[in-house]
Amino acid sequence: MDQDTEVLRTRDFWGALALMAISAFFLWRxxxxxxxxxxxxxxxxxxxxxxxxxxxxxxxxxxxxLSLVLLGISIRAGGAQRALSSVGIGWSAKEALRFxxxxxxxxFYVAGLVPRVDFVLCSGLLITALTFGFHKGQGRRMIxxxxxxxxxxxxxxxxxxxxxxxxxxxxxxxxxxxxxGLTVWMLCRARGDRVLKAVPTIAVIVPALLVxxxxxxxxxxxxNRGGLLFKQIEYHYYVTIxxxxxx
Amino acid sequence: xxxxxxxxxxxxxxxxxxxxxPLTYAYLIISVFLGITFGxxxxxxxxxxxxxxxxxFGNKIPLDYSLIALLGAYVGAIYGGSYPSILLxxxxxxxxxxxxxxxxxxxxxxxxxxxxxxxxxxxxIGTLIGTFALLIFVWLLLLLSKNIASPxxxxxxxxxILLSGTLxxxxxxxxxxxxxxxxxxxxxxxxxxxxxxxxxxxxxxYMLSGFQVVPVLMGAxxxxxxxxxxxxxxxxxxxxxxxxxxxxxxxxRRYMPTITRSGVIGTGVGSLPGVGEDVAGWVxxxxxxxxxxxxxxxGKGSIEGLLSSETANNACIGGALIPLLVLGxxxxxxxxxxxxxxxxxxxxxxxxxxxxxILRVVAIMVLASFTMxxxxxFTARVFIKILRIPQVVFLPVVMxxxxxxxxxxxxxxxxxxxxxxxxxxxxxxxxxxxxIAPLVIGVILGGLFDETFRRSLLISGGDLTVFASRPVAAxxxxxxxxxxxxxxxxxxxxxxxxRGKVI
Numbered sequence: 080m081d082q083d084t085e086v087l088r089t090r091d092f093w094g095a096l097a098l099m100a101i102s103a104f105f106l107w108r109x110x111x112x113x114x115x116x117x118x119x120x121x122x123x124x125x126x127x128x129x130x131x132x133x134x135x136x137x138x139x140x141x142x143x144x145l146s147l148v149l150l151g152i153s154i155r156a157g158g159a160q161r162a163l164s165s166v167g168i169g170w171s172a173k174e175a176l177r178f179x180x181x182x183x184x185x186x187f188y189v190a191g192l193v194p195r196v197d198f199v200l201c202s203g204l205l206i207t208a209l210t211f212g213f214h215k216g217q218g219r220r221m222i223x224x225x226x227x228x229x230x231x232x233x234x235x236x237x238x239x240x241x242x243x244x245x246x247x248x249x250x251x252x253x254x255x256x257x258x259x260g261l262t263v264w265m266l267c268r269a270r271g272d273r274v275l276k277a278v279p280t281i282a283v284i285v286p287a288l289l290v291x292x293x294x295x296x297x298x299x300x301x302x303n304r305g306g307l308l309f310k311q312i313e314y315h316y317y318v319t320i321x322x323x324x325x326x
Numbered sequence: 327x328x329x330x331x332x333x334x335x336x337x338x339x340x341x342x343x344x345x346x347x348p349l350t351y352a353y354l355i356i357s358v359f360l361g362i363t364f365g366x367x368x369x370x371x372x373x374x375x376x377x378x379x380x381x382x383f384g385n386k387i388p389l390d391y392s393l394i395a396l397l398g399a400y401v402g403a404i405y406g407g408s409y410p411s412i413l414l415x416x417x418x419x420x421x422x423x424x425x426x427x428x429x430x431x432x433x434x435x436x437x438x439x440x441x442x443x444x445x446x447x448x449x450x451i452g453t454l455i456g457t458f459a460l461l462i463f464v465w466l467l468l469l470l471s472k473n474i475a476s477p478x479x480x481x482x483x484x485x486x487i488l489l490s491g492t493l494x495x496x497x498x499x500x501x502x503x504x505x506x507x508x509x510x511x512x513x514x515x516x517x518x519x520x521x522x523x524x525x526x527x528x529x530x531x532y533m534l535s536g537f538q539v540v541p542v543l544m545g546a547x548x549x550x551x552x553x554x555x556x557x558x559x560x561x562x563x564x565x566x567x568x569x570x571x572x573x574x575x576x577x578x579r580r581y582m583p584t585i586t587r588s589g590v591i592g593t594g595v596g597s598l599p600g601v602g603e604d605v606a607g608w609v610x611x612x613x614x615x616x617x618x619x620x621x622x623x624x625g626k627g628s629i630e631g632l633l634s635s636e637t638a639n640n641a642c643i644g645g646a647l648i649p650l651l652v653l654g655x656x657x658x659x660x661x662x663x664x665x666x667x668x669x670x671x672x673x674x675x676x677x678x679x680x681x682x683x684i685l686r687v688v689a690i691m692v693l694a695s696f697t698m699x700x701x702x703x704f705t706a707r708v709f710i711k712i713l714r715i716p717q718v719v720f721l722p723v724v725m726x727x728x729x730x731x732x733x734x735x736x737x738x739x740x741x742x743x744x745x746x747x748x749x750x751x752x753x754x755x756x757x758x759x760x761x762i763a764p765l766v767i768g769v770i771l772g773g774l775f776d777e778t779f780r781r782s783l784l785i786s787g788g789d790l791t792v793f794a795s796r797p798v799a800a801x802x803x804x805x806x807x808x809x810x811x812x813x814x815x816x817x818x819x820x821x822x823x824x825r826g827k828v829i
Binding site: 098108129131132134135138139142146149178181193198209210213214274289290297301302 | 382386387497498500501503504507508510511514518520521523525526549552553556557716718719721722723725726727729730733734738739742743745746749750753757758759775776779780783784787788
């Protein structure tokens with residue numbers, strides 16, 4: 080068995096255990112759905128085949144059974160013996176740093192920034208952070224990029240958690256400051272790197288174009304309509320620009 | 327023969343209506359260009375192209391234009407994968423993996439222009455073969471599918487998930503089945519389709535309507551791609567393109583038997599539920615290697631090898647649309663994304679689909695393949711320049727596209743949370759070599775399976791023989807059982823011994 084397969088079987092060991100736990104949890108939850116003749120959605124029936132639980136029961140039972148088979152395969156291939164060894168799992172500190180920094184950036188972007196901060200600002204910060212952080216594969220840049228998004232996103236989350244506060248603008252200003260700071264830092268280190276030099280232009284143009292196309296072209300809802308920049312764009316679109324061709 | 331003529335005249339009507347509409351060209355040119363770009367950039371896939379455009383065009387423009395955009399991107403992306411395969415030896419999409427085997431040696435030998443020209447022509451003819459099969463067989467199957475009732479539908483949905491799990495697994499088949507089951511489980515969330523009983527909603531009102539297809543698609547296909555692609559990569563040395571791209575007629579004529587054979591194989595593989603363009607490419611390549619006189623040169627720069635995979639992966643598109651339109655079961659992962667677009671437009675693919683839609687799909691496919699052909703031959707050098715863009719530049723842009731696309735489909739911020747959650751799960755599944763396509767197909771077909779399975783039991787009063795008492799149901803049940811049994815090691819060994827004795 081080659082090393083890749085050994086690593087895979089060790090991961091399968093943990094994967095199978097996780098799947099068994101998930102199957103057990105959802106099987107337990109499935110028994111909350113009436114199965115034998117209770118009142119269902121206001122209709123009383125005594126037949127098991129009427130139940131909304133019957134298909135989920137089959138699915139989670141099959142999942143539990145297949146997880147057991149997978150566990151058996153991984154144990155036979157030595158997955159259990161290597162389960163606690165970092166080499167056995169295929170742990171790589173560099174890869175873990177890469178994944179966790181991307182995870183942090185995506186989490187704070189989606190959960191913290193998109194609902195609360197102007198879309199152009201937060202997407203500009205995301206594009207700058209991801210490109211600068213991961214362009215050359217340097218750990219320090221990854222951490223700095225993740226920290227930038229985490230600071231802006233974390234503040235937005237902490238300061239304006241409930242939906243009623245999403246229209247506030249202090250988090251927009253902070254995001255703008257962080258974005259400018261990261262861009263300046265990046266340009267200082269660009270030193271003839273054409274990719275990094277192009278980032279500020281891409282980071283401004285792409286989100287602005289997308290949000291305008293979605294809002295005014297497709298007439299769809301866009302995140303945070305009251306955002307610092309979008310509010311101005313929307314105002315000038317309807318008040319200044321649109322009358323030019325409507326008039 | 328009358329039937330074929332009737333079909334062709336129906337198609338001609340739909341085709342002329344499209345050709346006369348100037349907006350058709352705007353959508354076609356943009357979507358095919360975007361599709362080829364997505365296919366050409368290693369790290370972006372055809373499924374991602376269709377998924378992202380579903381978020382953008384799915385329900386925001388009239389269905390006809392939305393179909394033009396999505397099918398144009400689908401056709402373009404499958405073809406676009408051949409560029410990096412030939413010039414960089416990196417498949418742009420999984421469907422073009424077999425293309426690199428012969429395409430790159432040809433480019434290194436100074437025949438890159440010829441390889442690209444023939445690939446473009448073969449992809450064009452392949453798409454037309456698949457589309458012709460779609461036009462003819464979809465109607466025959468639609469006639470047959472009128473006899474398909476709930477038991478058959480439930481068994482077909484199960485077969486689609488199982489087959490996709492079996493064929494899409496890189497590692498153990500069981501992982502494909504587990505992925506399919508996870509997808510099915512995700513489809514169980516929300517109000518159940520018969521009694522409106524809430525399931526696994528955990529008191530969250532957003533969950534009552536179940537998981538929406540588009541965020542799941544975006545999460546499953548886009549987020550893992552972004553996480554995995556954000557790494558420093560030295561771009562391989564691109565082979566300089568030499569020779570003219572426009573192929574001459576005599577060489578096309580010489581390779582016509584290979585193109586036709588591969589087109590038929592690609593269409594056949596595509597029509598299997600849940601099996602994608604990559605499988606079609608490899609199957610056709612394998613068959614080509616066995617039957618071709620040039621078989622021994624496959625992998626060393628054989629034009630026949632190149633055409634075998636490239637024709638088949640494009641022909642697979644038409645094939646993949648057959649089960650989608652007739653049965654509501656996607657024939658490939660991009661077709662699953664297309665099904666998402668149908669769903670958000672409230673169109674239910676299957677025996678009850680409006681025949682006009684099928685004719686329009688066929689007409690769009692023909693126009694899209696023609697646009698791809700013209701763009702491929704005359705603007706190839708533009709796409710070659712695009713190949714030089716590093717992944718770390720376009721993947722963050724894809725993340726922004728994914729976010730706004732997923733948000734605007736309807737569910738708002740909650741859809742984004744769902745997208746991110748599914749994305750992280752899919753990334754870890756990728757890491758452990760679980761295929762993602764069966765999961766998505768499970769999510770899409772889960773509702774159909776649940777509803778038809780329980781309706782069958784309701785009609786039969788709980789009698790399980792309802793799944794074996796009707797001829798088509800019995801055949802489908804046998805197929806499901808055989809598929810599962812054929813993967814059990816004891817049965818595999820017995821089958822091997824039996825084959826050894828017979829042969």
